[in-house]
Amino acid sequence: MEENNSNDFDIFLTKAIKEVGLEAPSENFTNNIMAKVSLKEETKIRPYEPLISNVGWLFILSSFALVMLTMMFYQQDKEDISSVTPIFDSIFNIKSVDAVFNIEISEVTSYAVLGLVFFLYVQVYLVKKFRNKQFAV
Amino acid sequence: MSQQEDQYYIRKVLNGDDKAYSFLVERYKHMVFTLAFKIVKNREDAEEVAQDTFVKAYHSLDTFKGASKFSTWLYKIAYFGALDVLKKEKRRLITTTIENDHDINLSEIMGVLDQFEIENRTMIIKESLNELSAEDATLVTLHYFEELSLKEISEVTDFSANTIKVRLFRVRKKLAEILEKKLTPETIKSYGRK
Numbered sequence: 001m002e003e004n005n006s007n008d009f010d011i012f013l014t015k016a017i018k019e020v021g022l023e024a025p026s027e028n029f030t031n032n033i034m035a036k037v038s039l040k041e042e043t044k045i046r047p048y049e050p051l052i053s054n055v056g057w058l059f060i061l062s063s064f065a066l067v068m069l070t071m072m073f074y075q076q077d078k079e080d081i082s083s084v085t086p087i088f089d090s091i092f093n094i095k096s097v098d099a100v101f102n103i104e105i106s107e108v109t110s111y112a113v114l115g116l117v118f119f120l121y122v123q124v125y126l127v128k129k130f131r132n133k134q135f136a137v
Numbered sequence: 138m139s140q141q142e143d144q145y146y147i148r149k150v151l152n153g154d155d156k157a158y159s160f161l162v163e164r165y166k167h168m169v170f171t172l173a174f175k176i177v178k179n180r181e182d183a184e185e186v187a188q189d190t191f192v193k194a195y196h197s198l199d200t201f202k203g204a205s206k207f208s209t210w211l212y213k214i215a216y217f218g219a220l221d222v223l224k225k226e227k228r229r230l231i232t233t234t235i236e237n238d239h240d241i242n243l244s245e246i247m248g249v250l251d252q253f254e255i256e257n258r259t260m261i262i263k264e265s266l267n268e269l270s271a272e273d274a275t276l277v278t279l280h281y282f283e284e285l286s287l288k289e290i291s292e293v294t295d296f297s298a299n300t301i302k303v304r305l306f307r308v309r310k311k312l313a314e315i316l317e318k319k320l321t322p323e324t325i326k327s328y329g330r331k
Contacts, residue, residue, distance in 0.1 A: 006243070006309070010309065016250070019258065025167070029188070
């Protein structure tokens with residue numbers, strides 16, 4: 001008897017809740033969604049642009065190579081180049097720079113600075129790779 | 138038929154016809170909004186949740202494999218989106234408790250409500266539904282209005298089918314209790330008996 005009543009109540013609730021119906025959202029609901037969707041679609045289409053373009057990298061690398069080569073040939077006139085160290089020496093012992101700033105940099109310091117710059121570049125590369133992975137969709 | 142139509146529009150959207158998405162929005166906006174409203178209990182938040190649901194669904198449409206109904210998938214996004222709003226606002230899920238153990242005369246409740254004018258009856262039912270907790274109101278809407286199976290409700294809410302069965306049994310009891318309280322002789326008199 002109780003089970004019958006429970007079933008009847010179930011049927012009654014189905015009918016009554018359907019009578020109540022659904023809540024209605026605002027009139028502009030669909031338009032707002034379509035506007036949001038097309039707005040996001042536009043931003044999604046924008047292609048990825050790296051901070052430094054390929055041309056930029058080419059320019060930086062060629063300038064760096066050019067500076068290194070100039071230093072090598074500049075030094076060649078004066079000293080015999082038998083190892084890499086004169087290259088580093090030449091960077092930090094340019095007479096014109098010395099004349100202006102009168103800075104004396106020891107060999108150890110110059111190697112340390114070079115090492116620091118090298119590791120800074122490695123770090124920038126690794127951090128960039130890590131961030132790219134983090135924001136990858 | 139409805140499921141096939143959904144698939145038709147989904148394919149159109151995936152093929153680049155954005156406007157086809159508005160058909161899906163039109164079809165499900167009321168249900169998605171109602172689900173959100175039952176949980177967050179105010180229209181502004183419900184509107185935001187419902188809109189976010191459709192925008193999220195649009196951007197994840199290519200991940201929808203069609204293993205379940207599109208509607209079930211959509212309701213799941215809405216359900217968890219609305220619960221997130223409650224969590225963000227640190228609002229607690231209000232739970233209603235069954236206070237008395239006495240036998241409720243279901244026949245009398247149904248008999249009285251059947252005699253009411255349809256407007257009065259819907260008003261009482263609506264008020265009673267509003268007294269339910271967010272999760273109970275969701276279950277009631279999905280089960281009684283949308284007539285989803287236990288398995289489908291389980292897909293939406295992530296509760297097991299057995300849990301849903303037990304909760305629906307309790308919700309029926311709660312509703313009966315709420316209705317019994319509302320249908321005091323004075324209420325019956327004020328709503329006017331035929």
